[in-house]
Amino acid sequence: xxxxxxxxxxxxxxxxxxxxxxxxxxxxxxxxxxxxxxxxxxxxxxxxxxxxxxxxxxxxxxxxxxxxxxxxxxxxxxxxxxxxxxxxxxxxxxxxxxxxxxxxxxxxxxxxxxxxxxxxxxxxxxxxxxxxxxxxxxxxxxxxxxxxxxxxxxxxxxxxxxxxxxxxxxxxxxxxxxxxxxxxxxxxxxxxxxxxxxxxxxxxxxxxxxxxxxxxxxxxxxxxxxxxxxxxxxxxxxxxxxxxxxxxxxxxxxxxxxxxxxxxxxxxxxxxxxxxxxxxxxxxxxxxxxxxxxxxxxxxxxxxxxxxxxxxxxxxxxxxxxxxxxxxxxxxxxxxxxxxxxxxxxxxxxxxxxxxxxxxxxxxxxxxxxxxxxxxxxxxxxxxxxxxxxxxxxxxxxxxxxxxxxxxxxxxxxxxxxxxxxxxxxxxxxxxxxx
Amino acid sequence: xxxxxxxxxxxxxxxxxxxxxxxxxxxxxxxxxxxxxxxxxxxxxxxxxxxxxxxxxxxxxxxxxxxxxxxxxxxxxxxxxxxxxxxxxxxxxxxxxxxxxxxxxxxxxxxxxxxxxxxxxxxxxxxxxxxxxxxxxxxxxxxxxxxxxxxxxxxxxxxxxxxxxxxxxxxxxxxxxxxxxxxxxxxxxxxxxxxxxxxxxxxxxxxxxxxxxxxxxxxxxxxxxxxxxxxxxxxxxxxxxxxxxxxxxxxxxxxxxxxxxxxxxxxxxxxxxxxxxxxxxxxxxxxxxxxxxxxxxxxxxxxxxxxxxxxxxxxxxxxxxxxxxxxxxxxxxxxxxxxxxxxxxxxxxxxxxxxxxxxxxxxxxxxxxxxxxxxxxxxxxxxxxxxxxxxxxxxxxxxxxxxxxxxxxxxxxxxxxxxxxxxxxxxxxxxxxxx
Numbered sequence: 096x097x098x099x100x101x102x103x104x105x106x107x108x109x110x111x112x113x114x115x116x117x118x119x120x121x122x123x124x125x126x127x128x129x130x131x132x133x134x135x136x137x138x139x140x141x142x143x144x145x146x147x148x149x150x151x152x153x154x155x156x157x158x159x160x161x162x163x164x165x166x167x168x169x170x171x172x173x174x175x176x177x178x179x180x181x182x183x184x185x186x187x188x189x190x191x192x193x194x195x196x197x198x199x200x201x202x203x204x205x206x207x208x209x210x211x212x213x214x215x216x217x218x219x220x221x222x223x224x225x226x227x228x229x230x231x232x233x234x235x236x237x238x239x240x241x242x243x244x245x246x247x248x249x250x251x252x253x254x255x256x257x258x259x260x261x262x263x264x265x266x267x268x269x270x271x272x273x274x275x276x277x278x279x280x281x282x283x284x285x286x287x288x289x290x291x292x293x294x295x296x297x298x299x300x301x302x303x304x305x306x307x308x309x310x311x312x313x314x315x316x317x318x319x320x321x322x323x324x325x326x327x328x329x330x331x332x333x334x335x336x337x338x339x340x341x342x343x344x345x346x347x348x349x350x351x352x353x354x355x356x357x358x359x360x361x362x363x364x365x366x367x368x369x370x371x372x373x374x375x376x377x378x379x380x381x382x383x384x385x386x387x388x389x390x391x392x393x394x395x396x397x398x399x400x401x402x403x404x405x406x407x408x409x410x411x412x413x414x415x416x417x418x419x420x421x422x423x424x425x426x427x428x429x430x431x432x433x434x435x436x437x438x439x440x441x442x443x444x445x446x447x448x449x450x451x452x453x454x455x456x457x458x459x460x461x462x463x464x465x466x467x468x469x470x471x472x473x474x475x476x477x478x479x480x481x482x483x484x485x486x487x488x489x490x491x492x493x494x495x496x497x498x499x500x501x502x503x504x505x506x507x508x509x510x511x512x513x514x515x516x517x518x519x520x521x522x523x524x525x526x527x528x529x530x
Numbered sequence: 531x532x533x534x535x536x537x538x539x540x541x542x543x544x545x546x547x548x549x550x551x552x553x554x555x556x557x558x559x560x561x562x563x564x565x566x567x568x569x570x571x572x573x574x575x576x577x578x579x580x581x582x583x584x585x586x587x588x589x590x591x592x593x594x595x596x597x598x599x600x601x602x603x604x605x606x607x608x609x610x611x612x613x614x615x616x617x618x619x620x621x622x623x624x625x626x627x628x629x630x631x632x633x634x635x636x637x638x639x640x641x642x643x644x645x646x647x648x649x650x651x652x653x654x655x656x657x658x659x660x661x662x663x664x665x666x667x668x669x670x671x672x673x674x675x676x677x678x679x680x681x682x683x684x685x686x687x688x689x690x691x692x693x694x695x696x697x698x699x700x701x702x703x704x705x706x707x708x709x710x711x712x713x714x715x716x717x718x719x720x721x722x723x724x725x726x727x728x729x730x731x732x733x734x735x736x737x738x739x740x741x742x743x744x745x746x747x748x749x750x751x752x753x754x755x756x757x758x759x760x761x762x763x764x765x766x767x768x769x770x771x772x773x774x775x776x777x778x779x780x781x782x783x784x785x786x787x788x789x790x791x792x793x794x795x796x797x798x799x800x801x802x803x804x805x806x807x808x809x810x811x812x813x814x815x816x817x818x819x820x821x822x823x824x825x826x827x828x829x830x831x832x833x834x835x836x837x838x839x840x841x842x843x844x845x846x847x848x849x850x851x852x853x854x855x856x857x858x859x860x861x862x863x864x865x866x867x868x869x870x871x872x873x874x875x876x877x878x879x880x881x882x883x884x885x886x887x888x889x890x891x892x893x894x895x896x897x898x899x900x901x902x903x904x905x906x907x908x909x910x911x912x913x914x915x916x917x918x919x920x921x922x923x924x925x926x927x928x929x930x931x932x933x934x935x936x937x938x939x940x941x942x943x944x945x946x947x948x949x950x951x952x953x954x955x956x957x958x959x960x961x962x963x964x965x
Contacts, residue, residue, distance in 0.1 A: 186722070192728060284567075284854060287621070287853065291623050291624050393828075411845070411846070414843065415719070419719060421719070424950070506950070515939045516751065516752070517715060
């Protein structure tokens with residue numbers, strides 16, 4: 096591996112016969128779920144391609160995803176300057192605004208679906224592109240099924256996005272490579288910093304990932320370069336505080352009083368209890384009913400301090416790991432753009448109800464072909480780190496993971512600067528007049 | 531300001547007549563205190579210049595600063611490959627190892643000083659360069675006075691280093707510009723990410739700086755670019771929880787339920803109590819009975835949640851702000867290198883007992899001249915943010931701060947990569963045989 100990445104042209108693997116029926120009308124794009132540093136690159140891909148297509152009569156963006164559609168809060172992308180759309184490739188977060196809104200089961204309550212269909216009809220939306228993770232693909236799927244049943248012609252395509260890398264059916268997800276690059280680079284830097292004194296120390300670093308350990312595993316890339324964690328705990332392997340104590344004690348004694356740990360926010364014991372729950376019974380619940388995470392590093396740092404009696408730091412990568420666009424992988428940015436662009440091209444050609452995904456071509460050099468995955472196959476499933484890539488003691492990942500992840504972080508995505516600081520896209524967001 | 535930086539040649543402002551007496555012998559360099567992402571650039575400056583000088587018969591590095599000298603744990607820099615010394619310019623943390631060791635008052639206990647002198651004599655150390663902050667300059671000063679009194683000829687020069695930017699007598703300190711760039715860039719990215727939903731949120735971000743607010747103030751650079759904090763709390767202004775509640779409530783109500791706060795870890799009330807102490811009487815004990823460190827963001831996040839009732843995130847920039855070499859300011863790296871190089875040149879010319887500092891030249895374009903500051907004038911003093919640069923309500927900084935800080939973050943310091951990850955210096959660290 097020399098760091099070189101083979102980009103386009105990719106092969107597009109088709110999974111369904113194309114209908115090739117011409118469909119004319121407006122297109123609508125929305126962003127959903129937690130943002131990434133490259134989700135806007137997919138928006139750029141959708142917008143620039145849609146603006147080129149003759150059969151697409153209007154290019155609209157939904158403000159805050161589904162909520163924006165329900166509220167008819169739509170912006171006219173054709174009014175944006177091409178330079179600003181280009182800047183989307185280096186602008187983190189969701190430029191249109193994101194949303195966490197779960198549609199009801201249409202068999203139980205179809206009011207939202209009827210409202211969506213009403214808005215689609217009103218603005219002649221014939222192409223709908225939704226950019227998000229598992230939940231969003233489920234949303235796409237439900238909307239598509241509902242409007243098909245109603246006899247309304249609209250092609251619905253999912254554009255994948257998640258730093259968690261947990262979407263099934265695709266080799267990897269746009270967003271993961273850049274987050275992994277941030278995590279690996281930052282682990283390398285911290286590893287040097289934390290070891291600077293000749294006094295004992297432990298450092299517990301918490302990485303995102305509720306059920307899948309892909310992000311935390313990326314810290315192994317730092318270790319592969321000689322400056323990473325000693326122990327890596329993923330949610331795929333049941334976690335116990337007793338084993339954690341034994342593991343850190345072992346490394347600490349062997350390494351002259353130094354230990355660095357990467358731990359996923361989502362590690363849990365065999366009963367499914369998170370670290371915070373193991374320690375405290377009455378864990379605060381957030382307003383969405385999910386168990387509130389975070390605090391894993393802080394709790395484990397306390398335990399490490401008790402166990403080792405040395406200086407201990409608990410560190411959370413928090414939002415930084417998903418918005419550090421200044422450190423984005425060029426590979427990831429290009430693939431994210433391509434995912435958006437391909438969704439438009441294939442929808443115009445007749446495809447619907449699919450998510451754009453990637454399939455790694457065989458061979459030593461990295462290349463991914465585009466494939467299209469049925470939304471029903473991807474919705475609400477989660478792809479976790481293969482157990483055979485996790486070492487038998489459950490505290491590290493194998494070379495297979497390195498071989499998998501290393502190509503995804505390649506390439507420097509040069510961020511335009513203004514006086515030394517990032518120049519982000521500033522969309523005008525001109526609203527479409529409500530009909 | 532176009533982002534252009536005027537680098538060398540700088541003028542060197544002399545503060546003392548040079549002796550010009552030739553002194554032949556070995557030189558010794560050590561690193562001290564908390565590391566930065568550019569402290570090794572100063573090491574590179576000292577090493578490359580010292581290796582060139584005829585009167586310097588050996589170039590030694592002290593492993594873990596003063597401790598390495600006391601233990602005769604010294605490495606031979608002439609055995610290092612020039613390419614690795616070059617890589618020091620992009621390698622964070624202290625490559626030789628750092629130390630926090632306070633020498634006793636020599637009038638009370640001079641045993642360490644006698645031991646240092648013994649080592650200096652044994653290895654014929656005639657040039658001593660120490661790289662650090664306030665404490666280290668004090669150490670330099672005490673050592674120099676002691677060995678002068680003993681009649682041993684050795685020139686002692688301080689090389690400044692601190693992300694805190696609190697050394698007096700110099701316009702700014704090597705290390706600050708890069709940390710400020712990390713803080714400003716990361717605030718911009720987080721600011722976009724945190725505002726992504728249409729639901730209310732507060733984000734409390736804790737930045738280093740116990741007594742000086744320079745680092746936290748750097749978040750204003752992000753606001754200057756339109757994506758920064760709404761409120762900035764520095765240790766220079768007494769902090770009360772009551773006013774904090776009022777301030778966040780005001781911004782939250784005005785900004786449609788969003789507020790982002792930058793807070794220094796060192797904010798304290800008029801009695802000198804830190805936030806954690808204000809909230810809990812006996813400096814919060816964790817569940818295992820240890821004194822809890824840090825936690826300002828976490829405590830204030832809890833208070834914000836109580837005050838606003840919305841989703842709140844507490845974020846600490848932790849070690850990342852001082853070791854993010856991938857985002858170093860080129861200006862900072864060049865000045866750090868220059869500080870080390872100048873210390874050697876001036877010592878060889880006859881100077882001793884001074885720290886290398888910077889004086890900003892008048893005019894619109896940024897330029898700093900090198901000046902030499904007497905160690906007695908810099909030791910153990912702290913330079914804080916001028917009160918006239920802080921807005922009257924104590925929650926932001928003025929344009930004067932922007933004009934001061936913006937030039938310091940300029941320039942991209944390109945980090946050599948290996949398979950997409952930083953390639954750090956790997957010194958051989960060949961020990962000098964103990965005499």
